[in-house]
Each structure stands twice: as C-alpha cells, then as structure tokens.
Amino acid sequence: MTDTDTAIEARGLGKRFGRRNALDACSFRLPAGRICALVGPNGAGKSTLLTLAAGLARPSGGELRVLGTTPAEARREIAYVAQDKALFPQLTVADTLRLGADLNPGRWDQEAAERIVHGDGAESALDPYAKVRGLSGGQRTRVALALALGKRPALLLLDEPVSDLDPLARHQLMGTLLAEAAEHGTTVVMSSHILGELAGACDFLLLLGGGRVRMAGPADDLTAVHRLVTGPGGAAELAPHTVIESRPHGRGQSALIRPEGPVGPGWECEEPSLEDVLLAHLRNPSAPALLAPEATVRDLAGTGVQA
Amino acid sequence: MSTTLNRATGPGTSAPSSPSFRTLARVVLRLHRGALLTWVAVVVLVGAGLVWLRWVGASVVLPGPLECWVGPGCGPQETVQESEMTHHIFWLDWVSVLLLALPVAVAAWAGAALTGAEQERGTAALAWTQSVSPRRWIAVKWAVAGGVLTAGASSLVLLFVWARSVPYMDGSPLDDWTDWLTFSASGPVAPALFLLALTLGAYAGLLLRRSLAALAVSAGAMFGVVQGLPLLIPHLWPTERIFGWKVTAAPARAWVLSESALDAQGRPVSMSDCQYGKESLVRQCAEAKGIEGVETLFHPASHAAPLHLAETALILALTAALAFAALRLLRRRTP
Numbered sequence: 001m002t003d004t005d006t007a008i009e010a011r012g013l014g015k016r017f018g019r020r021n022a023l024d025a026c027s028f029r030l031p032a033g034r035i036c037a038l039v040g041p042n043g044a045g046k047s048t049l050l051t052l053a054a055g056l057a058r059p060s061g062g063e064l065r066v067l068g069t070t071p072a073e074a075r076r077e078i079a080y081v082a083q084d085k086a087l088f089p090q091l092t093v094a095d096t097l098r099l100g101a102d103l104n105p106g107r108w109d110q111e112a113a114e115r116i117v118h119g120d121g122a123e124s125a126l127d128p129y130a131k132v133r134g135l136s137g138g139q140r141t142r143v144a145l146a147l148a149l150g151k152r153p154a155l156l157l158l159d160e161p162v163s164d165l166d167p168l169a170r171h172q173l174m175g176t177l178l179a180e181a182a183e184h185g186t187t188v189v190m191s192s193h194i195l196g197e198l199a200g201a202c203d204f205l206l207l208l209g210g211g212r213v214r215m216a217g218p219a220d221d222l223t224a225v226h227r228l229v230t231g232p233g234g235a236a237e238l239a240p241h242t243v244i245e246s247r248p249h250g251r252g253q254s255a256l257i258r259p260e261g262p263v264g265p266g267w268e269c270e271e272p273s274l275e276d277v278l279l280a281h282l283r284n285p286s287a288p289a290l291l292a293p294e295a296t297v298r299d300l301a302g303t304g305v306q307a
Numbered sequence: 308m309s310t311t312l313n314r315a316t317g318p319g320t321s322a323p324s325s326p327s328f329r330t331l332a333r334v335v336l337r338l339h340r341g342a343l344l345t346w347v348a349v350v351v352l353v354g355a356g357l358v359w360l361r362w363v364g365a366s367v368v369l370p371g372p373l374e375c376w377v378g379p380g381c382g383p384q385e386t387v388q389e390s391e392m393t394h395h396i397f398w399l400d401w402v403s404v405l406l407l408a409l410p411v412a413v414a415a416w417a418g419a420a421l422t423g424a425e426q427e428r429g430t431a432a433l434a435w436t437q438s439v440s441p442r443r444w445i446a447v448k449w450a451v452a453g454g455v456l457t458a459g460a461s462s463l464v465l466l467f468v469w470a471r472s473v474p475y476m477d478g479s480p481l482d483d484w485t486d487w488l489t490f491s492a493s494g495p496v497a498p499a500l501f502l503l504a505l506t507l508g509a510y511a512g513l514l515l516r517r518s519l520a521a522l523a524v525s526a527g528a529m530f531g532v533v534q535g536l537p538l539l540i541p542h543l544w545p546t547e548r549i550f551g552w553k554v555t556a557a558p559a560r561a562w563v564l565s566e567s568a569l570d571a572q573g574r575p576v577s578m579s580d581c582q583y584g585k586e587s588l589v590r591q592c593a594e595a596k597g598i599e600g601v602e603t604l605f606h607p608a609s610h611a612a613p614l615h616l617a618e619t620a621l622i623l624a625l626t627a628a629l630a631f632a633a634l635r636l637l638r639r640r641t642p
Contacts, residue, residue: 054436058642072440072642076323080436086429088338096338103329103437106323151437259315 014060113150217292364473415527417508418521
C-alpha cells in the first residue's frame with residue numbers, strides 16, 4: 001500500500017444502471033481511521049457507492065481506490081454488510097462464523113466475532129446451533145456484523161447496519177462496533193437514515209444527493225464553516241453569505257449560512273450541530289456543494305473542490 | 308462442530324492470504340450438503356439397482372442356440388425365462404432414461420441453488436466480500452460440483468455397461484448399440500452431459516440472478532439438449548457406404564442411416580411403386596426407372612467408440628463455451 005492514510009479515494013466516479021446515473025462524477029477522499037457517516041435521501045447513491053468500494057460491481061466511469069489500491073486487490077482487508085444482511089439460511093450461527101474463519105485465513109478473529117454474537121448478556125446471546133433461517137431480523141444483523149468484524153478489516157462498509165434493531169440493542173451494538181473499530185484503527189463507512197445515531201458516532205461525513213457529492217469532510221470542520229443565525233431581518237439581508245436554508249422564526253428569520261465574513265449586527269449567531277447542518281442540506285438539495293480540504297482528492301486540490 | 312466456538316483463532320496467527328482450494332471446497336460442500344447427500348443417495352440406489360440387474364441378467368439362460376430364440380423358433384423346446392429377461396431389459400431401459408433425465412435435474416439445481424439463489428438472496432455478495440474473489444468462488448463451486456457429479460455419473464455408466472454385458476446379451480439383437488438411450492448411457496457422453504448441465508445452470512443463474520427463472524431456463528435448455536443431441540450423433544463421424552443391388556447390405560449390428568435407390572446422376576428415385584414379391588421383378592421395375600443401384604449409408608459397430616468420443620467432444624466444447632461466457636459475465640460485472 002502506497003497511500004496508507006487514505007481509505008477511499010474517488011475520482012470522477014460514476015455508475016450507471018441502464019439510463020439512470022446512480023453515481024455521477026463523484027470525487028472525494030476519505031482519510032483512514034475515520035468513522036464516516038454516509039448520508040443522503042433514498043436513491044442518492046449510498047448503496048451503490050458501498051457496493052463499488054466493496055468490489056462487488058465495476059464503476060461505469062472514473063476511478064475508485066480503496067486502501068491505496070483497487071477494491072478487488074483490497075478485498076481481503078474490506079468487510080461489507082449489505083442492507084439485506086444476507087446470510088446463508090441453511091447454516092447455523094456457529095457454521096456461519098466457521099465460514100468466516102475458513103474464508104479469511106490468517107485474519108479471522110473468532111473472539112471478536114463471538115463478542116458480537118453473544119452480546120452483553122445471557123439474554124441477548126444467540127444459540128450457536130440455531131439455523132440462520134430461523135433468526136429474527138435483529139439477530140441476523142448481529143450475525144452479519146459478527147462476520148464482518150471477525151474479519152478484522154481495515155475498512156468496514158456498513159449499509160444501514162442497525163436499522164432493524166430496537167433502540168436499546170442498536171445503542172449497545174453500535175457501542176461494541178465502534179469500540180472494536182477504535183481499538184484497531186478501522187475505518188468505518190456507515191450509511192444510515194437515523195441522523196441522531198450517526199451524529200454521535202461519526203467524525204466524518206459524506207453527503208450524497210442525486211448521485212453527486214454534496215458535502216464531505218470532518219464533522220467538526222463542516223459544523224465550523226456553518227452558522228445558525230437568528231435575526232429580525234429577511235433572508236435577503238444575509239448577503240453575501242451563502243444561505244443554505246432559512247425559515248421564519250418568530251418575527252424574523254432563522255437561517256443556516258456559510259458565512260463569507262463577519263455576520264452583520266443584529267443577527268444572533270451560534271455554531272450549529274452536525275444534525276442541523278445535515279437537515280438543512282437535506283431540505284435544500286440545491287445548496288452548493290462543499291468539500292473540506294481533507295476530503296478533497298489530493299492532486300485535484302486547489303483546482304476546484306466542487307464535486 | 309462443538310469445537311468451533313471455543314477455537315482460539317487470534318488474528319495474526321499466520322499471514323493473511325486467500326483460502327486454499329481445499330478449504331474452499333469444504334465450505335462449498337458444507338453449503339450444499341443437502342444436494343450432496345441427495346446425489347450420493349441417487350448414485351448408491353441406482354448403483355445397487357444396477358448390481359442387482361447384473362445378477363438378474365447373468366442368470367438368464369437362453370433355451371438352445373441364439374438363432375432358435377430370435378428367429379421363428381426351433382420347436383417345442385422353446386421355453387424362455389421370460390420374467391428374468393424382461394426384468395433385465397425393462398429396468399436397464401429405465402436406468403438409461405434416468406441417466407439422461409438426471410442432467411436435466413442437475414441443470415435445474417445448478418441454476419436455482421448453486422448460483423441463482425446466491426445472486427437473488429445476496430449471499431453471493433457475502434461470499435465475495437470474504438477473502439475470495441467472485442471468479443474464484445464460482446470456479447471452485449463449479450469444480451467441486453463438477454467433480455462430485457462426474458465421479459457419480461461415471462460410476463453409474465460403468466455399472467450400466469457391466470450390467471448389460473451379460474452372456475445372453477452378447478451378440479444378441481437385443482444388444483442394440485444404436486438405440487440412443489443405450490448409446491448415451493454407456494459411454495463418456497453421460498458424464499459429459501452432467502458437466503454441461505452444471506455449467507448451463509451455473510451460467511443461467513449468474514445471468515438471470517433469479518433462482519426460479521434460472522431453474523426454468525436451464526432445465527428447459529438442458530431438456531432440449533438431451534432431446535436434440537441424438538439427432539446429431541450419426542453425423543459426427545463419416546459413414547460407410549455400400550452401393551449395389553443388394554438390399555439390407557449393411558453388416559450385422561450396423562447402424563443403418565439410409566437406403567436409397569439412385570439413378571445414374573446420383574439422384575434418389577422413389578421405389579414405392581416397385582413393391583413386388585420377387586427380387587427379379589423389383590430389379591426389372593427399378594431398372595425401368597433408370598435406377599443404377601441402392602446406396603446404403605451406415606455406421607458399422609466399430610464406429611461406436613469414435614462416435615462416443617466425437618459426441619463427448621461436442622458436449623465438452625459446448626460446456627467450455629458456457630464456462631467462458633460465465634467467467635466473462637463475472638469479469639464484466641465485478642472487478
């Protein structure tokens with residue numbers, strides 16, 4: 001690996017299904033070691049991007065490098081959990097983990113896998129001899145995640161990982177997952193609709209919309225370049241700042257802006273939460289794209305950050 | 308299996324690598340355990356049936372010389388052990404039918420379960436995101452299933468040939484090698500058909516990504532192949548030709564393809580209105596129509612081996628083409 005500090009790098013990445021562009025000229029960089037939230041409305045291209053990174057499909061255009069090489073070359077170091085949590089229904093839980101051990105020689109960590117399967121107590125523990133076909137959705141999620149974590153990946157790609165878990169189990173499993181990732185410096189990319197869950201867990205954000213990158217960068221940087229302003233005036237008074245979203249607030253306006261300088265007097269100004277920034281961008285698909293320097297493809301830096 | 312959960316396999320015990328063929332083969336057999344057991348049961352049952360048929364056939368004694376038995380008979384001493392012989396012939400026929408029907412079932416299974424279901428359920432993605440590439444995964448699946456199928460089919464073919472080669476069959480007109488069922492079941496053609504069925508099903512499953520659709524398409528196509536191939540068999544090797552006035556000039560046990568009366572230009576002429584009882588009258592009638600003689604095209608019994616090999620080669624060529632198409636499809640779809 002030549003580029004050890006980059007987990008994923010896309011240059012002009014495109015994927016077409018028939019006449020529809022699932023991904024269109026996406027360029028971004030995800031530094032290694034980050035927990036990245038992959039966000040976007042339905043059909044934004046999130047699953048497509050994860051499939052391409054997992055080496056399950058070929059891009060129609062552009063280039064995608066994963067862990068400094070091609071997705072196919074990096075296969076051994078990538079783990080992927082698909083949205084449908086597909087597992088072999090005829091195997092037992094123990095057999096499924098054995099499959100992971102057999103198919104990942106020299107990498108497999110049985111203890112890590114069992115920690116996920118067993119959960120934190122006897123109540124949540126799965127019977128290792130239960131057939132996968134008889135498990136509930138949440139139990140299958142646990143087995144699928146155990147298979148992924150047992151591989152000890154350098155890059156963990158999760159498509160809607162915990163959407164079918166109850167809030168308690170979700171919280172507990174996310175905790176285990178992130179602890180494992182932190183311990184081993186695993187880069188995690190996680191798509192989800194549950195913004196709150198991502199905001200707490202992720203330190204990097206990739207927002208897709210209509211197959212394009214709309215926002216990418218470290219969570220702190222993204223919140224830092226935005227301001228939540230409240231004031232008596234109209235949105236027009238906020239020029240020259242870029243207004244992402246504005247709405248009536250009492251007698252005046254409340255707006256999320258990217259300030260281009262000091263905000264004028266009379267506006268109450270605070271730093272938004274990541275959730276505020278995300279929601280504003282989701283509500284306004286025409287907001288200009290924003291790539292933080294860290295999320296910019298390296299030798300394209302400076303030539304234009306707009307995806 | 309009870310040791311699985313307790314096995315202390317820490318990371319870094321050895322360098323990360325791709326799983327070996329043996330490991331992958333074990334995984335594939337575990338995933339398709341049901342199909343494997345079914346196949347073993349079929350081979351064991353049919354094999355046992357063939358051993359029994361051999362025993363039945365060996366106990367058949369023809370009353371008197373062969374000519375007596377197959378011709379008009381030699382008088383009152385003719386008391387054939389009808390039941391043993393009928394059993395032997397009847398059940399051998401059924402085994403040959405089964406040996407040609409099983410590839411259709413194999414094609415259906417390969418399309419539905421081996422690749423189609425994996426594509427439909429998304430378990431293909433599960434396998435392909437372990438340390439094994441899509442092409443390797445499919446290739447190992449194909450190789451393991453192909454090995455198991457070929458081994459089973461070959462043993463059944465050997466047992467079938469053995470069960471047929473009993474004394475009373477030897478040289479008897481009942482031993483008709485030109486019957487396409489018998490022909491296909493008693494040589495390398497049958498195992499090759501199993502390989503073709505497997506490859507056809509695997510390709511259909513990959514192409515259609517739906518197990519039910521792949522099942523229907525591959526079973527239908529394989530049925531067509533099994534039905535259509537026999538029409539090609541006699542044309543896979545050059546025939547021998549006899550020209551003259553003798554009708555039924557071909558040697559004994561030959562596979563006669565055509566007998567046609569030809570005129571001086573070599574064009575076939577109908578003899579239908581020369582149906583006379585006496586040969587001289589027939590000849591007179593034929594000569595009056597400008598017929599120069601009768602051409603007989605046939606395969607002597609010695610052509611059995613080359614015909615077998617030619618048909619096997621044709622089936623294997625088809626198999627190779629489908630395997631190539633399947634790998635190309637995977638290469639186009641996945642990196």
